[in-house]
Amino acid sequence: MESGRAILVGAGPGDPGLISVKGLEALKEADVVLCDRLANPRLLEHVPDHCEILDVGKRPRGHCRDQEEINRLLIEKALEGKTVVRLKGGDPFVFGRGGEEADALKEAGIPCEIVPGITSAIAVPAYAGIPVTHRDDSSSIAIVTGHECPDKQESSIQWEHLAKGAETLIILMGVSNLPSICDRLIRHGRSPDTPVALIRWGTRVEQETLTGTLGDITRQVKENGFRPPAVIVVGDVVRKRMRLNWHESKPFFGKKILVPRTRKGTSRLGKKIEALGGEALVFPVARLVPAERIRKTIIDEGPFQWLSFAGVQEADMFFRGLKEWDLDIRRWAGAKVAVWDPEAAEFLREKGLQTDICNDLEAMASAVEPGERILHLRGRKPSGQMIEQLHSLGCRVIEMEAAAIQTRDDGIEKAVRSLQEGKVDGIAFASSSTVRHFVDGIGTKLNDWKDRMRSVSVVCIGPETAGAAEALGLRVDRVAQPYTVEGLVTAMESCFSKKPQGELAWAAK
Template identity: 35%
Template sequence: MGKQGCVYLIGAGPGDIGLLTLKGYTYLQRADVVLYDRLVNPLLLEWAPPQAEFIYCGKMPKKHILRQEAINDLLVQHGLEGKNVVRLKGGDPSVFGRVGEEVEVLKNAGVAYEIVPGITAGIGAAAYADVPVTHREHSHSFAVITGHDKSPSGEPLIDWQALAKGIDTIAFYMGLANLPYIADQLISHGRSSETPVLLIQWGTTGKQRTLQGSLATIVERAKAEQFKNPAIILVGEVSKLKKGESWFESQPLFSQHLLLGRTNEEPSEIGEHLRDKGAEVFEFPRMQVKKYRLTEANMATDRDLLFLSPASVEVFFESLQRNKIDIRTIQGNLYGLSKKTIMALEAYHCRAEEIADRTSNDSRLLIFGDTSWADLEEERERFALEHDFIITHAYDRVHQTEHTFSRLRDEERIDTIIFPNARSVETVTAGLQACGESPSVISRHARVICFGGKSKQAATNAGYSVHTVLARPSEDALFEELLKKEAPHAVVLS
């Protein structure tokens, strides 16, 4: 009997990748196939396994990339093939996510499934705008309503009388096209024309915009500000609780969409810190390690050893075990190029120091690193003029990262490119070219920031127009530079 497949119908939340549930994250990391919708943040795709297949099921008003029937067929097909299938939906799958239809099809086909709830946009977007949907003084009831339906006009056919008079806070989903109709129906069925209204566009993302008004004024204001879907229409007294910028909108790097050049498989601390300050960060391209097999001849035990990355540490100790070499035979000192590498060595219960602290050059140094260091003899000689270099691993680009880039580009969610070093220019450029993008085109629409002269020279040689070179090659200097200029919202990369 073959492996039984399962379809996981997962709510991805309203946009902020941090709002995906732990259970959803766990299943996404095991996925063989991911079918995802337009309102799913493309950055979530970076958490899927490198071999996962991505299928875009984007839906826009009157324009479907895949019709629901085709999506249903794909879920059944892959489930019957014994695969772990993740159906990733914006918000909560049970709130206007058509999960009921998909479940019925899976049941009829005998395919196992599981529903993983998510944070729905009406609650998540409101919270990121500083508005609670219930409040002891303003709202004792809350309803979510579709802003359009299957009626010939697309205007929601609901009990307007009960809604207007019986519900304190109402969240209309994807209803901006019907905003005049919605406002008219609520007023004509007894809701005061002065009832506060809050529009939240692209809630919980760096593209979040809000607009306040009343049932009497919101239509003209939305038209003047060119508000469009995806958006939530929040009607009720709680809407007036928003005063100025919300906690989310007041983050120092809010609205900035950064592409941070990546050279290895590990997410960077800089990227994490930028996210903590409110930026959306895409570390590109995603990489995976291809480990080399070290022989006993590669592992001299009488020299000082320098490891250039945590991955080189891992390969070395795996090779020790495979070659049955007792760690106690290592007589030299152990050094790491970075704090992360030192920590990797300490995880194997070894005492290690940073290479900058090495005071003795009496012994020939044995250096372990990835293929990118093979041609950098001058760089290696900074550590020791007399040394041998052993290649422990290579980094291969995960091709799904190109899919993530394409979706972010199409959604105008890349406005700044950051090159921390010259090597990042090489890896990013190779990734862009795989996506059909060129350095000259992308740097006409996104500012390019380089950490120093070497990265600037590499970027210029590759065809980028460099906008800024940091005064100091540091995270603090980068933060200061990003604070100088608010990244643009509307950027078309190609």
């Protein structure tokens, strides 16, 4: 068996949007991922279903795996012919021990690629409003580890030169050694009044920033119970934070909002929440599946002279159903095809199926013959005028929803875990079906779910959704005005700020 390959991928500092395009592509191709604790776990949503995920993150005072074991796993999995991604926080080659892993892979004859990442040394201060260089305050920076290899006989960091040799000092992994770091810098000539910032979980929704001076920051850390991981910034640039603190000033900063959905993939609502500084916990709590009624209709009512699809989703459900039910497409030989959405025509073209009618009711009326049988697959809303007109022409139209909805246990379990950990500030419902599946799902897994929801702000996209939520025992705090995604965002911000929705016009922009 040919050996596989290893890719050392920098995940960036924490915000999942800061991984590179190339890093994301590597995750999509991975057979195995060895991930750090500093890499955002949401990035793992991009790996294939078959991918094996191994947590090799090292934790202070509780290391999971030592470096030799990590190297062994990288080599072992690659020798099985697999594509192995080593997902590392920040950049693999900036105090990430990526060089050691690359050395081990090279020695074992394993092809190894490096995908650089945005280092926390630069990005984390930026998210705290601190430029590491500035024309007026700093023309030089130095990046230093605050946690050297314990096997070293003595430190190789020349603090006497660093103290005055760089205007901005960035110290990684240094919180536990902060007292000695401050003492050394002051002893070697740095003023005790030099500004200092510590940024914990930088670029994430949990970001915390503590500022002080070399002379008092150690005391402040103790008084505030400030814990790692954190990036330490020393220098006059820290003062810029007073003017440039953009991330922590966003209206949803620090808030985690649950967004239950009926499908995987990106969420427009989730993107808006995150653009406003929050974290969207987007969990599919239900899945769309081909409606069983379609199978029975095909078998019992066929053949049909026409197949009609309201949109892409309906066409997709039809083909998924044929595969799931083991039905032969040749059953439809000779049937004509109509679609009512140009994107559905493109979808069918990719399946090798040409359409006869595309979003043209007049052409459809001219093409059908009296007595012809038409199977029309639609979404939740009836097709109304079109069906009436086809009936008036003597056609027999069987109209039905193409999809049924099933509860997804994996999404429900993630939602339950977030509630149990107290990590949910709000929940946004965009449909009554999502409400039902969410409540049905968590009700079977969390006995005290109503108690846990008391501290969670609940917003709904409209009166119908709100009515479904209240009927199932939820307290609805706000209803979107207007009944749109933008209205949902405005309603949620109103909950957090306690202001009337009418005063929050920014959210609908």
